[in-house]
Amino acid sequence: MDKRKENSTNSINEAYWNNNCGIAFTLSLIGGRWKINILSYLLNEKILRYSELRNRLVGISERMLISQLKELEKDGLVNRIVHQQVPPKVEYELTERGLSLQPLLDLMDKWGEDNLGDK
Amino acid sequence: MDKRKENSTNSINEAYWNNNCGIAFTLSLIGGRWKINILSYLLNEKILRYSELRNRLVGISERMLISQLKELEKDGLVNRIVHQQVPPKVEYELTERGLSLQPLLDLMDKWGEDNLGDK
DNA sequence: TAGGGTACTAACAAAAAAGTAAGTATGGAT
DNA sequence: ATCCATACTTACTTTTTTGTTAGTACCCTA
Numbered sequence: 001m002d003k004r005k006e007n008s009t010n011s012i013n014e015a016y017w018n019n020n021c022g023i024a025f026t027l028s029l030i031g032g033r034w035k036i037n038i039l040s041y042l043l044n045e046k047i048l049r050y051s052e053l054r055n056r057l058v059g060i061s062e063r064m065l066i067s068q069l070k071e072l073e074k075d076g077l078v079n080r081i082v083h084q085q086v087p088p089k090v091e092y093e094l095t096e097r098g099l100s101l102q103p104l105l106d107l108m109d110k111w112g113e114d115n116l117g118d119k
Numbered sequence: 120m121d122k123r124k125e126n127s128t129n130s131i132n133e134a135y136w137n138n139n140c141g142i143a144f145t146l147s148l149i150g151g152r153w154k155i156n157i158l159s160y161l162l163n164e165k166i167l168r169y170s171e172l173r174n175r176l177v178g179i180s181e182r183m184l185i186s187q188l189k190e191l192e193k194d195g196l197v198n199r200i201v202h203q204q205v206p207p208k209v210e211y212e213l214t215e216r217g218l219s220l221q222p223l224l225d226l227m228d229k230w231g232e233d234n235l236g237d238k
Numbered sequence: 239t240a241g242g243g244t245a246c247t248a249a250c251a252a253a254a255a256a257g258t259a260a261g262t263a264t265g266g267a268t
Numbered sequence: 269a270t271c272c273a274t275a276c277t278t279a280c281t282t283t284t285t286t287g288t289t290a291g292t293a294c295c296c297t298a
Contacts (some may be wrong), residue, residue, distance in 0.1 A: 006200075009178070011142075012178070012179040014152075015174055016178070017156065019155075019162075020229070021155075021159075021228070021229065022229065022230065022232040022233075022235065023155045023224055023227045023231055024155060024156075024231070025231035025232075025234070025235050026227040026228075026230050026231035026234075027149075027150065027155060028137060030146075035144060036140075036143060037136065037140075037143075039144065040140075044141075058133070059128070059132040059135070060132075060154065064188065092199045094185065097234065100230070101230070103226065104223075104226050104227060104230055107143055107222065107223050107226055108141065108142045108145040108146070109140075109141035109142045109224055111147075111219070112142055112143070112144035112145035113141040113144075114141075115144070115145075115148075115216065116138070116141065
Protein backbone atom coordinates (compact mmCIF):
# COMPACT_ATOMS: atom_id res chain seq x y z
CA MET A 1 0.00 0.00 0.00
CA ASP A 2 2.74 2.39 0.88
CA LYS A 3 4.92 2.65 -2.15
CA ARG A 4 8.38 1.14 -2.21
CA LYS A 5 11.23 1.79 -4.52
CA GLU A 6 11.28 -1.18 -6.83
CA ASN A 7 14.92 -0.97 -7.75
CA SER A 8 16.55 -0.59 -4.38
CA THR A 9 19.12 -3.25 -3.55
CA ASN A 10 16.92 -4.47 -0.75
CA SER A 11 13.80 -4.85 -2.88
CA ILE A 12 15.67 -6.76 -5.54
CA ASN A 13 17.17 -9.20 -3.06
CA GLU A 14 13.87 -9.66 -1.29
CA ALA A 15 11.99 -10.40 -4.50
CA TYR A 16 14.64 -12.85 -5.59
CA TRP A 17 14.45 -14.92 -2.41
CA ASN A 18 10.67 -14.74 -2.18
CA ASN A 19 10.38 -16.29 -5.60
CA ASN A 20 12.98 -18.96 -5.10
CA CYS A 21 12.61 -20.13 -1.54
CA GLY A 22 9.48 -21.50 0.04
CA ILE A 23 10.44 -20.32 3.49
CA ALA A 24 11.03 -16.77 2.36
CA PHE A 25 7.74 -16.76 0.48
CA THR A 26 5.87 -18.02 3.52
CA LEU A 27 7.50 -15.41 5.72
CA SER A 28 6.62 -12.69 3.26
CA LEU A 29 2.94 -13.56 3.68
CA ILE A 30 2.74 -13.99 7.44
CA GLY A 31 5.65 -11.81 8.56
CA GLY A 32 3.85 -8.48 8.66
CA ARG A 33 3.76 -6.61 11.92
CA TRP A 34 0.25 -7.76 12.95
CA LYS A 35 -0.51 -10.60 10.58
CA ILE A 36 -0.03 -13.54 12.89
CA ASN A 37 -2.24 -11.82 15.45
CA ILE A 38 -5.01 -11.36 12.91
CA LEU A 39 -4.63 -14.89 11.59
CA SER A 40 -4.72 -16.32 15.11
CA TYR A 41 -7.90 -14.51 16.05
CA LEU A 42 -9.57 -15.57 12.86
CA LEU A 43 -8.50 -19.17 13.37
CA ASN A 44 -10.07 -19.15 16.82
CA GLU A 45 -13.18 -17.13 16.19
CA LYS A 46 -13.92 -18.01 12.54
CA ILE A 47 -15.39 -14.67 11.62
CA LEU A 48 -14.90 -11.18 13.01
CA ARG A 49 -15.96 -7.78 11.91
CA TYR A 50 -13.56 -4.91 11.53
CA SER A 51 -14.38 -3.31 14.86
CA GLU A 52 -14.09 -6.63 16.67
CA LEU A 53 -10.60 -7.14 15.29
CA ARG A 54 -9.67 -3.61 16.29
CA ASN A 55 -10.80 -4.24 19.86
CA ARG A 56 -8.83 -7.46 20.14
CA LEU A 57 -5.62 -6.13 18.65
CA VAL A 58 -4.72 -3.85 21.51
CA GLY A 59 -2.30 -1.20 20.34
CA ILE A 60 -2.90 -1.41 16.60
CA SER A 61 -3.68 1.74 14.65
CA GLU A 62 -6.47 1.90 12.10
CA ARG A 63 -3.92 2.49 9.38
CA MET A 64 -2.05 -0.71 10.24
CA LEU A 65 -5.18 -2.79 10.68
CA ILE A 66 -6.47 -1.83 7.27
CA SER A 67 -3.14 -2.29 5.53
CA GLN A 68 -2.53 -5.70 7.07
CA LEU A 69 -6.04 -6.83 6.18
CA LYS A 70 -5.61 -5.62 2.62
CA GLU A 71 -2.38 -7.51 2.22
CA LEU A 72 -3.84 -10.66 3.70
CA GLU A 73 -6.76 -10.35 1.31
CA LYS A 74 -4.51 -9.72 -1.68
CA ASP A 75 -2.46 -12.78 -0.76
CA GLY A 76 -5.56 -14.92 -0.61
CA LEU A 77 -5.48 -15.62 3.10
CA VAL A 78 -8.64 -13.82 4.19
CA ASN A 79 -12.05 -13.06 2.71
CA ARG A 80 -13.62 -9.67 3.11
CA ILE A 81 -17.39 -9.85 3.40
CA VAL A 82 -19.30 -6.62 2.90
CA HIS A 83 -22.87 -6.35 4.14
CA GLN A 84 -24.83 -3.68 2.33
CA GLN A 85 -26.18 -1.71 5.23
CA VAL A 86 -25.74 1.48 7.18
CA PRO A 87 -23.78 1.90 9.30
CA PRO A 88 -21.40 -0.34 7.37
CA LYS A 89 -20.71 -3.90 8.43
CA VAL A 90 -17.67 -5.72 7.12
CA GLU A 91 -16.57 -9.12 8.27
CA TYR A 92 -13.36 -11.03 7.81
CA GLU A 93 -12.77 -14.75 7.72
CA LEU A 94 -9.98 -17.04 6.59
CA THR A 95 -9.91 -18.55 3.13
CA GLU A 96 -9.02 -22.18 2.64
CA ARG A 97 -5.44 -21.14 2.14
CA GLY A 98 -5.56 -19.15 5.33
CA LEU A 99 -6.95 -22.13 7.20
CA SER A 100 -4.16 -24.29 5.83
CA LEU A 101 -1.71 -22.25 7.90
CA GLN A 102 -3.02 -23.75 11.10
CA PRO A 103 -0.44 -26.56 11.49
CA LEU A 104 2.37 -24.12 10.79
CA LEU A 105 1.13 -21.57 13.30
CA ASP A 106 0.61 -24.31 15.86
CA LEU A 107 4.17 -25.45 15.42
CA MET A 108 5.50 -21.91 15.67
CA ASP A 109 3.50 -21.39 18.82
CA LYS A 110 4.81 -24.58 20.37
CA TRP A 111 8.42 -23.82 19.49
CA GLY A 112 8.00 -20.33 20.89
CA GLU A 113 6.43 -21.48 24.12
CA ASP A 114 9.14 -24.08 24.56
CA ASN A 115 11.86 -21.48 24.16
CA LEU A 116 10.37 -18.32 25.59
CA GLY A 117 11.81 -18.39 29.07
CA ASP A 118 15.10 -20.17 28.49
CA LYS A 119 18.25 -18.40 27.54
CA MET B 120 23.09 -3.61 17.66
CA ASP B 121 21.63 -0.51 16.13
CA LYS B 122 19.81 1.30 18.87
CA ARG B 123 16.05 1.58 18.97
CA LYS B 124 13.84 3.92 20.89
CA GLU B 125 12.57 1.83 23.75
CA ASN B 126 9.46 3.83 24.44
CA SER B 127 8.00 4.20 20.98
CA THR B 128 4.50 2.84 20.55
CA ASN B 129 5.80 0.27 18.15
CA SER B 130 8.51 -1.04 20.48
CA ILE B 131 6.11 -1.37 23.35
CA ASN B 132 3.56 -3.32 21.34
CA GLU B 133 6.22 -5.54 19.86
CA ALA B 134 7.72 -6.37 23.23
CA TYR B 135 4.30 -7.09 24.65
CA TRP B 136 3.40 -9.64 21.99
CA ASN B 137 6.84 -11.21 21.90
CA ASN B 138 6.58 -11.99 25.59
CA ASN B 139 3.03 -13.27 25.50
CA CYS B 140 2.69 -15.17 22.28
CA GLY B 141 4.79 -18.10 21.16
CA ILE B 142 4.29 -17.35 17.50
CA ALA B 143 5.40 -13.75 17.88
CA PHE B 144 8.43 -14.85 19.86
CA THR B 145 9.40 -17.39 17.23
CA LEU B 146 8.99 -14.82 14.48
CA SER B 147 11.12 -12.36 16.39
CA LEU B 148 14.00 -14.85 16.31
CA ILE B 149 13.79 -16.06 12.73
CA GLY B 150 12.12 -13.10 11.07
CA GLY B 151 15.20 -11.02 10.38
CA ARG B 152 15.97 -10.08 6.83
CA TRP B 153 18.53 -12.87 6.21
CA LYS B 154 18.07 -15.20 9.14
CA ILE B 155 16.21 -18.01 7.45
CA ASN B 156 18.83 -18.01 4.70
CA ILE B 157 21.63 -18.33 7.21
CA LEU B 158 19.79 -20.98 9.20
CA SER B 159 19.05 -22.97 6.05
CA TYR B 160 22.66 -23.01 4.90
CA LEU B 161 23.84 -24.04 8.34
CA LEU B 162 21.24 -26.78 8.51
CA ASN B 163 22.48 -28.18 5.21
CA GLU B 164 26.20 -27.68 5.56
CA LYS B 165 26.62 -28.03 9.34
CA ILE B 166 29.50 -25.58 9.63
CA LEU B 167 30.54 -22.62 7.55
CA ARG B 168 33.06 -19.89 7.97
CA TYR B 169 32.21 -16.24 7.65
CA SER B 170 33.47 -15.89 4.10
CA GLU B 171 31.64 -19.02 2.99
CA LEU B 172 28.38 -17.63 4.29
CA ARG B 173 29.06 -14.34 2.56
CA ASN B 174 29.62 -16.12 -0.75
CA ARG B 175 26.42 -18.10 -0.48
CA LEU B 176 24.21 -15.20 0.57
CA VAL B 177 24.29 -13.39 -2.76
CA GLY B 178 23.35 -9.76 -2.27
CA ILE B 179 23.97 -9.45 1.45
CA SER B 180 26.16 -6.65 2.77
CA GLU B 181 28.85 -7.24 5.39
CA ARG B 182 26.97 -5.06 7.80
CA MET B 183 23.84 -7.18 7.53
CA LEU B 184 25.69 -10.48 7.65
CA ILE B 185 27.44 -9.52 10.87
CA SER B 186 24.35 -8.09 12.50
CA GLN B 187 22.21 -11.11 11.66
CA LEU B 188 24.91 -13.48 12.92
CA LYS B 189 25.24 -11.52 16.15
CA GLU B 190 21.53 -11.64 16.77
CA LEU B 191 21.35 -15.36 16.03
CA GLU B 192 24.22 -15.91 18.44
CA LYS B 193 22.64 -13.74 21.14
CA ASP B 194 19.40 -15.69 20.76
CA GLY B 195 21.22 -18.96 21.19
CA LEU B 196 20.64 -20.28 17.70
CA VAL B 197 24.21 -20.33 16.40
CA ASN B 198 27.66 -20.89 17.85
CA ARG B 199 30.57 -18.71 16.84
CA ILE B 200 33.86 -20.62 16.78
CA VAL B 201 37.01 -18.53 16.70
CA HIS B 202 40.27 -20.14 15.60
CA GLN B 203 43.30 -18.32 16.89
CA GLN B 204 45.23 -17.80 13.70
CA VAL B 205 46.19 -15.25 11.10
CA PRO B 206 44.51 -14.47 8.86
CA PRO B 207 41.49 -14.93 11.10
CA LYS B 208 39.21 -17.93 10.79
CA VAL B 209 35.75 -17.88 12.32
CA GLU B 210 33.19 -20.60 11.84
CA TYR B 211 29.49 -20.73 12.53
CA GLU B 212 27.31 -23.71 13.33
CA LEU B 213 23.85 -24.24 14.78
CA THR B 214 23.29 -24.81 18.46
CA GLU B 215 20.90 -27.47 19.63
CA ARG B 216 18.19 -24.87 19.76
CA GLY B 217 19.03 -23.85 16.23
CA LEU B 218 18.85 -27.44 15.07
CA SER B 219 15.46 -27.81 16.71
CA LEU B 220 14.08 -25.35 14.17
CA GLN B 221 14.43 -27.87 11.38
CA PRO B 222 10.84 -29.24 11.46
CA LEU B 223 9.47 -25.73 11.52
CA LEU B 224 11.59 -24.56 8.61
CA ASP B 225 10.70 -27.70 6.69
CA LEU B 226 7.03 -27.01 7.18
CA MET B 227 7.43 -23.38 6.16
CA ASP B 228 9.28 -24.46 3.07
CA LYS B 229 6.62 -26.96 2.13
CA TRP B 230 3.77 -24.51 2.65
CA GLY B 231 5.64 -21.94 0.59
CA GLU B 232 6.37 -24.31 -2.25
CA ASP B 233 2.77 -25.45 -2.30
CA ASN B 234 1.52 -21.89 -2.55
CA LEU B 235 4.19 -20.07 -4.51
CA GLY B 236 2.73 -20.22 -7.98
CA ASP B 237 -0.99 -20.14 -7.24
CA LYS B 238 -2.88 -16.94 -6.85
C1' DT C 239 59.05 -2.74 4.20
C1' DA C 240 55.01 -3.19 1.44
C1' DG C 241 51.12 -5.85 0.39
C1' DG C 242 47.71 -9.59 1.21
C1' DG C 243 43.86 -12.19 3.24
C1' DT C 244 40.15 -12.61 6.80
C1' DA C 245 36.76 -11.03 9.78
C1' DC C 246 35.06 -7.56 11.18
C1' DT C 247 33.65 -1.95 12.71
C1' DA C 248 31.92 2.76 12.20
C1' DA C 249 29.67 6.76 10.30
C1' DC C 250 26.46 8.52 7.47
C1' DA C 251 22.55 8.20 3.99
C1' DA C 252 18.59 6.11 1.93
C1' DA C 253 14.59 3.39 2.09
C1' DA C 254 10.84 1.19 4.35
C1' DA C 255 7.63 0.55 8.10
C1' DA C 256 4.74 2.42 11.49
C1' DG C 257 2.47 6.24 14.18
C1' DT C 258 -0.68 10.28 14.52
C1' DA C 259 -4.28 13.15 13.63
C1' DA C 260 -7.88 14.58 10.94
C1' DG C 261 -11.34 13.68 7.46
C1' DT C 262 -15.03 10.95 4.34
C1' DA C 263 -19.56 8.57 3.18
C1' DT C 264 -23.95 6.74 4.33
C1' DG C 265 -28.71 6.44 5.89
C1' DG C 266 -31.31 6.00 10.12
C1' DA C 267 -32.64 7.95 14.68
C1' DT C 268 -33.67 12.31 17.24
C1' DA D 269 -31.40 19.77 10.23
C1' DT D 270 -28.13 17.52 13.28
C1' DC D 271 -25.91 13.75 15.22
C1' DC D 272 -24.37 8.95 15.27
C1' DA D 273 -21.94 4.68 14.22
C1' DT D 274 -18.95 2.03 11.22
C1' DA D 275 -15.36 1.27 8.16
C1' DC D 276 -12.37 3.17 6.16
C1' DT D 277 -8.78 7.18 3.71
C1' DT D 278 -5.24 10.77 3.51
C1' DA D 279 -1.34 13.61 4.54
C1' DC D 280 2.43 14.14 7.19
C1' DT D 281 5.96 12.66 10.85
C1' DT D 282 8.74 9.55 13.41
C1' DT D 283 11.02 5.29 13.96
C1' DT D 284 13.38 1.37 12.25
C1' DT D 285 15.90 -1.14 8.96
C1' DT D 286 19.12 -1.53 5.34
C1' DG D 287 22.73 0.16 2.13
C1' DT D 288 27.24 2.32 1.14
C1' DT D 289 31.72 3.40 1.73
C1' DA D 290 35.75 3.49 4.05
C1' DG D 291 38.22 1.93 7.50
C1' DT D 292 40.89 -1.62 11.42
C1' DA D 293 44.01 -5.51 13.27
C1' DC D 294 46.72 -9.28 12.69
C1' DC D 295 50.84 -11.93 11.20
C1' DC D 296 52.83 -13.98 7.08
C1' DT D 297 55.01 -13.73 2.57
C1' DA D 298 57.65 -11.69 -0.99
